[in-house]
Amino acid sequence: MAAQDTIRFIPERCDGCGDCMKACSKAKGGASRVSIVAGRDKSWEMALCRQCGDPKCVANCPAGALDKHGGTGIVGWSAELCVDCHLCTLGCAYGGIAFDPAAGHVGKCDLCDGAPACVPACGKGALEHLSAAARLHQAHAAREDMFVPGLSACQGCNSELLIRHTMRRIGRDSIVAAPPGCIPGMGTVGYNGQTGTKVPIFHPLLTNTAAMLGGIKRQYERKGRDVTVVALAGDGGAVDVGFQSLSGAAERGERVLFICVDNEGYMNTGMQASGSTTFGSWTSTTPVGEVGRGKSTDGKYLPQLMMGHGCAYVATASTAFLDDYHAKLDKALEASRAGFAYLHVHAPCPTGWRFPAAMTTEVCRRQVESNFVTLWEFTPAGGLRFTRGVEHPRPVTDYVRMIGKYKHLSPADLERIQASVDRRVETLQGFQRRSAAE
Amino acid sequence: MNQLTPNSSLMPNSSQMIVCDGNEAAARAVVLARPDVVSVFPITPQSSLVESLSQFVADGVLGAELINAEGEHSVLSALQGACLAGARTYTATSGPGLAFMFEPYVRTPGLRLPMVVSLVTRDMLSPQCVWGGQQDAMSVRECGWIQIYCEDVQEVLDTVVMAFKLAEHKDVLLPVNVCHDGNYLSYGVSRVEMPAAGLVDEFLGEAAVNWHIALDPARPMAVDPLTGGTGPGGAASFVGYRKSQVRAMANALRVFSDIHAEWGERFGRHWAPLVEEYRLDDADIAIVTIGSMTGAGKDAVDAARDRGEKVGLIKVKMYRPFPREAMVAALSKVKAAAIVDRSVSFAWECGPLHQDVMTALFASPARIPLVGCIGGLAGADITGEHFARVIAATFQAAGGDIPSSPVWLNEHD
Incomplete structure (x- = not known):
């Protein structure tokens, strides 16, 4: 099932006939949940629910009657929980939720279980039902893939997916640095005279990516040339031995886009632990034995540290929520024109974490649904803002039990992980509250 | 520009x-x-x-x-x-x-x-x-x-x-x-x-x-x-x-x-x-120097000349790559040489420059005696007096009395 669905309205095709509203009324047995309204200059506009990524109706609801579903992205309404206060209708800027006098409560589009009745009812082609995949395809299919076919990432690795999406968006006027790790290991940086990348690429030291990119950018700024410099780094080159140069470049506000692809260890070289490896994880340097029970300390949470640097933009992302990632990538690119931009993308590793290769996206989704991974963004002006709600998480065990590297953990260990997840969410919520207050 | x-x-x-x-x-x-x-x-x-x-x-x-x-x-x-x-x-x-x-x-x-x-x-x-x-x-x-x-x-x-x-x-x-x-x-x-x-x-x-x-x-x-x-x-x-x-x-x-x-x-x-030759053409012995010590070394050569001792100096300017041929040409003019290093080679119990000069000497038709001197570590001075000792030790080496380990110039300073 697609992670995010919505209906696209194409105003230039609409003639205001109202067939969509009739179809909706019929399908839902009451007032139509979409409305065609007259716009300026004899045009038509449509009031409908956008199934927003950050729905204000949900935020306004005091009764928990509205909720954005983590899988489909649909904002659902519960008749049992609703107290008919109508605060949701005040929150929505799109007229997507409105009081239905006939029904006696609010009504909103629920996408008709994946087959919205209004879409085929429109004879003018003014409505399209878009899944996330379709929308991403429309946005990116025409763009050139900047990597060769046949990169040799492990089966089920989301890093290849991520870098292809990323560099399609960034395009040719760019320079990539890929420090030692899985991304060079899959063939991007080339071998014996051949390269896997169509844009200039360099395989810097594990330690110096951000500084080196800063130097490149300074020279192009000096020449007056607009070149995007981007790091495709693993967590080791960011949280561990690469941290100093990253911190320095962020402090100096170098105009760099640094993307950390976090698979929680040195997976390319045989799954050794890194500073990002989470508590309890089996790795080849935190093995499980008679005495050892995996990693004994929590992972270092780099995105929060980067926020502490006051970067122009910091965000976390998951490949189970590609819409969210693309929105953040756009913002990070824009921010990197004036300052340091940092994206932290989680990359569960089927090979090193021991889960089936077909499950990667589901693992990514569970990470987010359990708050093990939270999705947020930060700017110095706006502070921290969650881009996906953290209020109703699944228990972290729903995620942990999918992953082989945690299978030895005791109930006490699991409680510790849950507690540290809860603590981190509280900390981040504190940042968000402070941002909202300011 | x-x-x-x-x-x-x-x-x-x-x-x-x-x-x-x-x-x-x-x-x-x-x-x-x-x-x-x-x-x-x-x-x-x-x-x-x-x-x-x-x-x-x-x-x-x-x-x-x-x-x-x-x-x-x-x-x-x-x-x-x-x-x-x-x-x-x-x-x-x-x-x-x-x-x-x-x-x-x-x-x-x-x-x-x-x-x-x-x-x-x-x-x-x-x-x-x-x-x-x-x-x-x-x-x-x-x-x-x-x-x-x-x-x-x-x-x-x-x-x-x-x-x-x-x-x-x-x-x-x-x-x-x-x-x-x-x-x-x-x-x-x-x-x-x-x-x-x-x-x-x-x-x-x-x-x-x-x-x-x-x-x-x-x-x-x-x-x-x-x-x-x-x-x-x-x-x-x-x-x-x-x-x-x-x-x-x-x-x-x-x-x-x-x-x-x-x-x-x-x-x-x-x-x-590459290397500078100072008052070397008619010299019996030479001091090999590198860096700022060369000034004091030239003064010591002048002083020795005033005493009637035929001393010259070879200053190394380019050290890497090592100017092997220029060094051999300079060494071929003297009967013994001292190398004054301002650092040590831990492996060879001498200075690194000494080690290089030894290697260059292998390509020379004449194997002259070398005296290894180490001075000026951690900011210590290498004075005219130190160089006078270097010169004396080198004349002794030319006469066959070759020290087997380095002369530490600041050992008693």
């Missing part, structure tokens, strides 16, 4: 006499060379050099991008990126800073990045110390950087300018360390002649630093992909790169000599590019 500030003391229209120390002389040379990107991190005894550069940028006289990095490792990394994007680059470091820089440092020659980095030489820890010595530079003598040692403040200024031309020469294309002794040259003040800025522009020409490899969307390529291993053509490819790198080092001897000849013609100062 960057903006020209006409006729300031930093960018004079005609040659001009000034007074400054070695660190400022190096900084002034950098202004004349018009680099695109300079990255700095302070460390004793280099700090006043990067302070000068920062002030020159703040004053608008040095029109370079200045990167105040958070450490030497990032300093050199940023310069690698800038150089790959086409920038003429410069930095300076010393002792522990050089050690911290080591990881990108060893990579720079293989990338064939023609940057200039001053080493304000300092003894290495431990014992903890902050004073001059050449142990830092000597520790990196086999990394593939060209190493040049200066005798006085004027030579620092002239050599830093010449180093850009050497580094960027198409037959060389290697990074260059211009070494000047911490304390003695870094803070030693003397009269210096500033060359005319316009003449330096003509001498150096435009920077050409990334025609061989570049990170540039207009010329997309993978810079430094994995090379070697057992894949098809891997071994041959790696050997090809290494061989050309070693060849380029050898070329530096000829190119640096040509550059010195041109410098002499244009600016009227004639330095010996």
